[in-house]
Each structure stands twice: as structure tokens, then as C-alpha cells.
Amino acid sequence: MTESPTPYRVLARKYRPQRFDELIGQDAMVQTLGNAIRRGRLAHAFLMTGVRGVGKTSTARLIAKALNCIGPDGQGGPTIDPCGVCEPCVAIAEGRHIDVIEMDAASHTGVDDVREIIEAVRYAAVSARYKIYIIDEVHMLSKNAFNALLKTLEEPPAHVKFLFATTEVNKVPVTVLSRCQRFDLRRISAELLAGHFAHVVEAEQVSAEPEALALVARAAEGSARDGLSILDQAIAHAGADSTGVTAVQVREMLGLSDRGAVRRLFALLLSGDAPAVLAALAEQHALGVEPAALFRGLLEAVHGVTRAKAGGAPDPAQSAEEREALGEWADRLGHATLHRLWQLLLKGLSEIETSAMPMEAAEMGLLRVVHASQLPDPAELLRRLQSGEPMPVDAGAPSASPISPAAPAAAAAVAVPDSFAALIEGIERRHAHLAQQLHDHASLVRYAPPELVLHPERPIDGNIAKALNDVFAIGWKVSIADGPGEPTLRRQELAVIEDARRAVVESPVVAAALAAFPGAELLENQG
16 A cells, blocks of 8 residues: 555644635625835734634735745735745745744743844845734733734834734733724624535535535534534544435534434423333433533524524524424414423423433423423413313323303403413413513513503504403503512512522532632523
């Protein structure tokens, strides 16, 4: 077996941008920089900030090329479109140009390291137009190092440019920020990443399913480098004898749940079939899907249904079958139900991630959702009462006979919601916008049907009494009070979340961890 003449280069390095038009998702920054170069309005210091893998260091090298390019004929000047063939362009791309100095601030944090730079900037560039210092993770410099750099950074020699990159711009002193032209590199969208990965696999002569590339793009979380690393792994996982990278293989590699299985489980949750829900969970667990990953999939499903109900643009990574299912659920489910599902699943995910028994926590979380799905909808109860349809009977309660439509007034009286929160949920199906306003901005002063007294924290659009009587026709009388009453339902929900967070912070384990690491913060897991 003969060895390859050149060593293998990982995709993240092989497909690092060599031109500005290869820098995906950063059009605004490229346009600004191009205008500055064309007009000769070049800053003496640039700061690139953004999440990992969006192209900060690559951008710094491209700027170094743009400023030092001399063109194929050796007569060119600074340009937003460096030729890539002249000696400065080639040397910078290979990391060997004597006048382009790259420094990792994580391993050169002290004032002595900065003092070397201050001494060196006095001397002209050896062969390039500009002497350029690229300092990566600049926020790692010590306070004294930053202070030592300030004067030189504010008034550097004309032949010197500073290019800084950082993932934590909040740790860079304001005195440094004010001396730099700042570029915030955006997190790259999953759609752009999937398109970029399609070009990569084509160049690598590897076939890949569009859904597989969409899964890789989602897992990358806006980072081109992370995505290329995952894609590299997926190609290796597929193997040389495989037909290509498939969505099934990517899910297996990343430990993701099958989206079809998630939709089936979501349907079972809504139907309230507890044995089938537990069986589906056990089946996914046997296939190697982690309970936390399954709950994240369910949260994505709830989010997708809610977006569809709100008229949001569909996710390009979704299949036609998935979009159809989400649209059908959006027509059936109300906003209040979806919000309740989101909160229940989010709580379940939190319990799974902190529990010593994640599988048991997942079962309990799903059973809690099943129980919530069987709670009565006031609007549906009223409709059944008025039409004489049989009422749903709880499995643990004695059976009841259908209520006769001969007493509609009594039926309507029975069906009136017993709380302001239930009232809002009852009108949500027909008056979603008004229900949302009441939920977020209405402070309850008195609830005694048919009397309702409110104190709106903000103006509320629509006729409240008319909407209430449209659903619960008992002659509602709505009045506005001058003084506030109870906190709004939105404020109450936030208070519950804050209480839960405080309980976590005050728990012995977390309190001990915070005491051991004084600068640590408790962050909410977003799944």
C-alpha cells in the first residue's frame, strides 16, 4: 500500500476562506471594509468579534492580504479582492510572511509580550506595505498588558496595523474598543451553512442527503468550523464503501432522535395515551437516543407548531411531510395549550439534565404532559354543553350522563371558567390576540362572573366584554379600575421561574460551586 503524497487536511482547514467572496454570511462587513479600502479610509486597528468558527481569524488574514497585495504584476495597491498569487498573498496564506505576525493572547498574556510589540512597531516593514499584528483571543491579555498597549494602539506608526479577534468582546476594555474599528461577525444561518456544505461534499466527490447536511448545519450552531468538523466526522462515519452521508447516519452519530419518531411521540402525547408514550420512549432509548435529546426534539416540534400558527416562515430544513404535520397541529392547538406544552417540556428537560436517573425523569416528565393534555378546555366544554354532546369523562372518575340541552342556561353557568386564567384560555381559540394582551398586560382586580374588573398596565385593543360574551354568553360586565390588582399572569409566570432559579442557586450543591468559583454564573440551558 503506497502512502498519499500529501497528508490529509481536515475540511475545516482545507476550506478556510481565501477570498472575501468565500466568507459566508458576512456581507455587511465585507461591504464596509471594501468601501473603506476603495476610499483610502483605513483604520489603524480592527476588532473582529463573534462566536467560535464564524471566521474571525480568517477575516484578519484576509484583511492582511487585502492591505499588502501587490497584484500579479507587482504594481497593485490595497484591494478588497486580493489576487492570491503575488508573493505577499501566498506567504500570508501559508503563515510565513515576516511582516504579518500572529500572536495567541491566551499564551502571551503578560505585559512583557506586549512590550516586545511596542518595541518592534518602531521599525518599518521588511518587504510588505504594512506590518500587521494579528492577536487572537485578545480578551485574554492582562489588564497591565492592555494598558501598555493603549498609547501605541491610539497612535501607531503609519506602516503598522493591528487586527484583533475575540469571542468575548465584553472582556475587552472600553479604552481599547474605542481605538478600534469593530466588526461583529454574525452567526451563520443553518440555511447558508447547509448550502456551503453541499459545495464542500461536491468538491470532495462525496454524496450526501440534503436532510443530512441540514442536520449537520443545525448541530453547528452558526459555526462554519464546527460544521465542517462534524461533516468530516460524518463522511468518515459513512465509510468508503457507503453510498454517501445519510440523515440516519448523522442522527446516529450525533445521538439525535429521528424526527419522524418525535412527531409520532408528540401525537401520542396529545392523544393522552400514557402506555403508548412510555413504550415509544423505551423504544427510542433502546435505539441509543438520550432522553434529553428526545425532549429537545419535542421542544423543537412545539416551537415549529407555534411558529406555523403565528405565520412564521417555514424552516428550510423541514421536509414537506413535517411541514404538513406542523400545520395540522397549528390549526388544532391553541396558543395557551402550546405555551403550556413548552413550559412542561422545558421543565422536564431541566429535570433530566440534573437528575441521577434521567430515564425515570423523562418518563415522569412525559406523564406530566399526558395529564396536562387531558385537562378540559373551557371553550370546548361550553360547546359540548350547548350542543348536548357527551362530556369527556376522566378515567378515574365515575361516569356521567350527557347533559341535556334542555337547560342551556344552567349548562352555560356550569361551564363558566372558575378563574381569570381559565377565562383567558377559553377565549384564546376565537380571540387569540386579545387573550395574549389580557395574559401579558391585564392586572386582575376582581373576578366574579359575570363581573370582571381589570387594571391594564398597557392599552388593550378590542372590546373585552364583547369577546367574553362571544364565548361565554352570560352578560359580562367589564370595568376598568384606577389602581392595580394582582400581578399579570405573565408576571406570575416569571415569578415562578425566578423562584425556581433562586431555589437552584440556594441549593447546597450549587451554593458550594458558586462559593468555590466566585466569578461563575448560573445560566439557563436553552436546549
